[in-house]
Amino acid sequence: MAGCGRPVPAALVALSELAVIGTPASRISSDHLAYANKSFRDLHAANQNFFVAKPEIVRILNDLAEVAKAATRDMAAAGVGILAGCDALIAGFCVHDEIATMVSAGLLDRTALDTLLAQTRAAAH
Numbered sequence: 001m002a003g004c005g006r007p008v009p010a011a012l013v014a015l016s017e018l019a020v021i022g023t024p025a026s027r028i029s030s031d032h033l034a035y036a037n038k039s040f041r042d043l044h045a046a047n048q049n050f051f052v053a054k055p056e057i058v059r060i061l062n063d064l065a066e067v068a069k070a071a072t073r074d075m076a077a078a079g080v081g082i083l084a085g086c087d088a089l090i091a092g093f094c095v096h097d098e099i100a101t102m103v104s105a106g107l108l109d110r111t112a113l114d115t116l117l118a119q120t121r122a123a124a125h
Helices: 012-016 038-053 055-077 095-104 109-124
Strands: none
Touching: 038 055, 055 095, 095 109
16 A cells, blocks of 8 residues: 555554453553443454453564564654544544554654544545
C-alpha cells in the first residue's frame, strides 16, 4: 500500500490493548467499553478470560505492538501516509487511543493528528 501512495493503517491499539482493556495489564479503563453493545461486551469478556489466563500471549501481543510502533514511526519519518483507525468501532474508544499510542511511539503530535486528516483526504478521492 505504501508503495502506491495510499495511506497505511497503523492499528496499534488493537495489538497493544484490546485484549486486556480494563485489566491491570492495560492503560485503558473498562469505561472505554461503556458504549459498546452487549454482544460485543460479552465477546470481549470471553476473549479477556482467554488472554488473562495466558499472560505469555499478552506479552507476545505487547512485543508485536512495540514492533508496530517502530515501523509506524519509521514509515511516518519516511513520508508514508499513516491512517488512524479502529476495527472495534466503539463510540468514545479507539481513535483517540490510537493517536495517543502513535505519540508514545515517537510521532509528533501534529503528525499523529494528520493521520485523521489522511482518512478524510483518502475518502474524498
